[in-house]
Amino acid sequence: MYQYSKTISREIETDVLVVGAGSAGFGAAVAAARNGAKTLIIEKGSEMGGMATTGLVGPFMTCFDDDAKEQVVKGIFDELCLRMEEKGGAIHPSKVEGMTTYSSYYIKSHCHVTPFVSEVLAITMEEMLLESGAEILYQTNVIDVIAENRRIEKVVVAMKEGLATIKAKYVIDCTGDADIASEAGFEMTIGSEKDGVMQPTSLFFEVGNIDREAFVGELESKISRLGIPGANCWSWYIEEAKENGDWHLERNEIGNYEQPIKNRWKINATRIPYIDATKSKDITKALIEGRKQVQEVLSFMRKYVPGCENIELIQVASCLGVRETRRIAGEYSLTAEDILAQKHFEDAICTFAYAIDIHNSEGGGATFKQVNHYYNIPYRCLLPQKTKNLIVAGRSISGTSEAAASYRVIPCCIATGEAAGTAAAMALNENLTPAKIDAGKLQKQLIKQGAVIKDL
Structure with missing residues (x-):
């Protein structure tokens, strides 16, 4: 064991800190800034997009219901698709059917995928982020989290110019691996509940x-x-x-x-x-x-x-394609049974319909269960238990391994990110913990922003 101490004189302050500039982080930062919060997003790499850019993962999986009739992920996600299409870097999902070259001739859950060019995605995300008023810091690595009584006090980062601390009133963990929540001591699960094994990784x-x-x-x-x-x-x-x-x-x-x-x-x-x-x-x-x-x-x-x-x-791809790691133990844990039964949630914040897609570690195949039309994700899945100022978005929200096999894909990550950013700005304005905001008000604001929440 080696004990090391150092005085850090550089400190950055912001209202909302978003950690990770992948799809969830993008949605969270744009939403928080547009809703009036001083927002900073930090990213260990050199561009926006995460899996979809440095990981080359694509196309975006379907944003339509399982019947391929209604688009159920809109809001910031749809705006992103339209803006990329204007640049010639994407085809809007409404124009893409299944059983085509754009969907690799898959049909189940592959009607209305979104083909895109990763370089155009990174540029478009960056433009939308800067237009929102948010700030971004690339090449910024989290090395520690200072937390007390389930509140994130400061995040310690390594920048090119040295170590710094970031003090934020609210933090949104969009690392994909729940790195902030884990370092802060929040409870979580990793991999399959049965044996801890995670879905295989890939390199696009x-x-x-x-x-x-x-x-x-x-x-x-x-x-x-x-x-x-x-x-x-x-x-x-x-x-x-x-x-x-x-x-x-x-x-x-x-x-x-x-x-x-x-x-x-x-x-x-x-x-x-x-x-x-x-x-x-x-x-x-x-x-x-x-x-x-x-x-x-x-x-x-x-x-x-x-x-x-x-x-x-x-x-x-310059980074590994990861399907599964940690998931927080949240105020509610979404299950595959919830998804397949289309369970109603009073605090639903987004709607999704991609299949439960589990890649097998042996044998080369996958377990693929289609959902019943669509399902909703409750806001409580974004909240670590008894959190004071931390919200989580993306594939590490609270759910079982089987449920995460559906909500882990990019359109849903952007949607949960938009909900997290909107919630953080609302909590800031009302000086509340994330769990205390009015879910009904959050839903109304998300719908006003163009999001789809079915069965309210």
């Missing part, structure tokens, strides 16, 4: 120089000729590659998502199981393995997939 990558006519023509021919879902077309090639010793991955399909830019595709094919992404050693191991798997997938596509003979690697 982008490719170009595909002969689109040959590639798409072959896939669509197999779909039509064999009468199989689009995703299953890949198992046809993979089985042949396995027999020849050219495929060793624990995956039997390849997600290939065309982007709204000529001859550019996002590929989701790697799978690295049994990784605890709250540990640097595990993250390092997964990144190294992921990059090896990228090369194997590319070799496979060149050899076996028509139209991919001259495929070229454009880029590999």
